[in-house]
Amino acid sequence: LCFAAMPVARAQSDDGRPSIEVHNRDTYAAMPLKELSSRTIIEGPLAKTRIRYLAENNHDVRIEAAVNLHVPRDTVLTGFGYYYGKRFIPGKMYDNDEAWKIYRAVTSRGRDPGIMDRPSAQDYHAQIFPVEPKQDLRIVIDLVQMLDTDAEGAHFELPLTQGSARGGALKPLAVDAQVTVMDHGRGDLSSNAAQILQAAPSGSADGVESAEEVAVSGGAALRLAGRFLPQQNWRVTIKRETEGVARSVFSLMTGRREGFFALSITAPRDMRRPRIVLRSRPGTSLSMPTDFGQTEAWGRLHIVGRYTRPQTLYVSVYDETAGSRRRRRVLRMTVPLSGERVSDVGDNPAAALWADKRIDALQNAARRDFRDEIVRLSKRFVVVSRFTALLAIPQEELDHYRKVLAKQKVETNTQWTGGGGGDPYIAVKAPADARQVVAVFPNGDVKNLIYDETRGVWSGRFDIPWGTPSGEYRVTIIVVQKDGLRSRFVLVYENLLSAPQIDIPGGMLALRARPGEPVQIRVSGKGVRRAVAVAPWGERIDLAVGESGAWQGRLSVPAGWPKGQALVTVVLLDGAHNRTEVSLDLHVE
Known part of the structure; x- marks a missing residue:
């Protein structure tokens, strides 16, 4: 008997843009999108989005669907679920090992769970079984995003494009997306809707962007609606209000003595290695990050943190002077932190961004194993980590697992x-x-x-x-x-009971590159089904198998990336979802 080796579908579009891709996990046959609807609320530097996807299923048998989602930088997924028939099955956070154990046990009965994990910072992977014959798959996700910034203003990006999978041409889909920006007028907003429709393949676009201001209280909205095949993502721009230093803040209390804030600072000047210092009484805690690499004029300085009561935050930005590593203060401002309260951290988008940064810091800590703390944070704030996964399962199936299947001590790996x-x-x-x-x-x-x-x-x-x-x-x-x-x-x-084995050629242990030039990544391993390389500047690539059998690809060092040492992370995954991570030293000359 011969078994065909299936290619691994890429979770992002061919040029690395945020995107979604759905396919049959058995055959990798594409399941193209038929519908996409979304609603976004932007307050200060934050965007909170709910997206509903409908993927076409032409299979005549039950299948297991796989979903790969590549999100924008500084974006965290805070919710996942799917519809089984007319019933919505929401995801709940579990320890990763427990989640996969439940998933495998329940799917062996032909029942309906879905699971989502996170291979890298910008990538999420879901499996849903079963999808019934000829029944389209409806997926719901929630995202929180810090807005990108440049000289034009702040930008929100909605993933519309689809990644590649085996076979099946993509088709025009019904799009209905709305972005509401609080505390702004219609004249402050613009988007690339016209370019999206112009770039759509001939005959596939009949959509229009609503030009009128959608009726909202306290803000303005844009809407993109129609039927077309998107070739680029929808990008909404909030016009810059001042040519000088600007700051935008979102803050919200959760309970009586715990609040979370997200702060974005922009300035009309390049900075070499800025550092942010916060002062207040009684003070903030665990604010991240505070040190940044080279930042171009109007580039984003994003920081998230906790506070205990309404107060004024005193912010200073320090930067290196030319020819010296000593820093001097270049910016100073005050930021009010709100006393408005919500009852649950799930209603505070700044809390999710803070938890994501905190979990990332703990996952990359060199001195201790913080797994228990990471799992606790992940479950409380519903942020997927290296050690957790979102499991969407009907309550009756979960009850059956706990009462019957778990006692059988059966696990697949x-x-x-x-x-x-x-x-x-x-x-x-x-x-x-x-x-x-x-x-x-x-x-x-x-x-x-x-x-x-x-x-x-x-x-x-x-x-x-x-x-x-x-x-x-x-x-x-x-x-x-x-x-x-x-x-x-x-x-x-x-x-497979252990993670993939990795073999790094000697030349890969210490990488060298110049700003603006590519850097080659090459690793070999045993039992590897998928390999991903993640750069410190946010770029992420899927490695491909070359003629030598090694997994390889190229990262591009940004022209403005500062000289010095950096780390490139390579993640190897096997068919049982075991993973191995390795950090490669990169010296930027």
């Missing part, structure tokens, strides 16, 4: 071979009129396979018992022909 789903998949070519096709497992268990008329195979899923050692897992297949003759053969699966 297996490289996907020959099929897909939450569990290993068997597909056997045998005559449709065979009396019986069975799978016999090493522990003596027997499973009857079912004939799938649409695919012409006898198929089924199975679990590898908890405690099975790593290595080969051999399944004997017995086919009983119509005339009673029997044939026997063996399928070999690989049971």
Whole structure:
């Protein structure tokens, strides 16, 4: 028997823009979007967005869908769910190991969970099983985003483009997106809606942007609506109000003595290595980040933090002088922190951004293992981390897992071979009129396979018992022909209990590059199904397998990136969702 090696779909568009991509996890066949609707509220430097996607499903059998989402920089996902029929199944945060254990156990019963994890800072990956034949998949996500800034003003970006998957041409989709900006008039807003429609393939666009001000209280809104195939994301710009130093703040209390703020500072000058110092009484805590790399004029200085009561924050910005590493104060301002309160951190978008920065700092700490603290923060603030995942599962299925399945101590941790789903998949070519096709497992268990008329195979899923050692897992297949003759053969699966092994060529241990030039990344590994490289300036690339068998790709050092040491993170994932991370030293000359 031969099993085809499927390519890994890219979670981002071909030029690295934020995007979404949905496909059949078994075959990687694309599931193009049919509808996208979104509503965004912008207050100060923050945007809070809910997006509803509808992906087309033309399959004649049950499938497991995979969703890859690449979000803008300084964006965190705060909610995920999907519709099973007319029922909405929201996601809840779990420890990563527990979430995947529940997912695999429940999918083995053919029931309906969905799970979302986070391979890198800007990438989210979801699996949803089952998606019923010919039933389109409806997904809902919530995002919180710090707005990008430049000389024109502040910018919000809505992911409209779709990443690449195997086969299936993308089609025009129905778009209905609205962005509401509080405390601004219609004349302060502009967007690239006209360019989006002009760039759409010929004959695919019949949409228009609503020019009138949508009726909102305390602000103004833009709307993009129509049916077309987007070739670029929707970008809404809030015009700069002053040519001088500007600051924008969002702050909100959660409970009686805990508040969170997000502050954006822009200035009409380049800065070499700015540092922000905050002073107040009784003070703020765990404000991040405070040190920045080279920042161009009007570039963003974003900082998030906690505070305990309404107060005035005194902000100073220090920067290096030319030819010296000593810093002097170049900016000073005051920032009011609000006393307005909400009852839950989930209603405070600044809290999610703060938690994301805090979790990132703990995940990259060198001196201690902060896993317990990271999991606690992730669950409280609903921010996916390296150690957690969002699990969307009906309550009755969760109850059944806790009462029955969990007590059976069954867990799957297996490289996907020959099929897909939450569990290993068997597909056997045998005559449709065979009396019986069975799978016999090493522990003596027997499973009857079912004939799938649409695919012409006898198929089924199975679990590898908890405690099975790593290595080969051999399944004997017995086919009983119509005339009673029997044939026997063996399928070999690989049971993976550890993360992928990595081999770094000597030349990759210390990378060198100049600003504005590319830097080559190349790693090899055993058991790797996907590899991602993440640069300190926010660029993220999927590595591809080269002729030598190594995973490789190129990052581009920004022209303005400061000289000195930096770290490039490479993440390797296997078919069982185990992961290995390695940091490569990069010296920018």
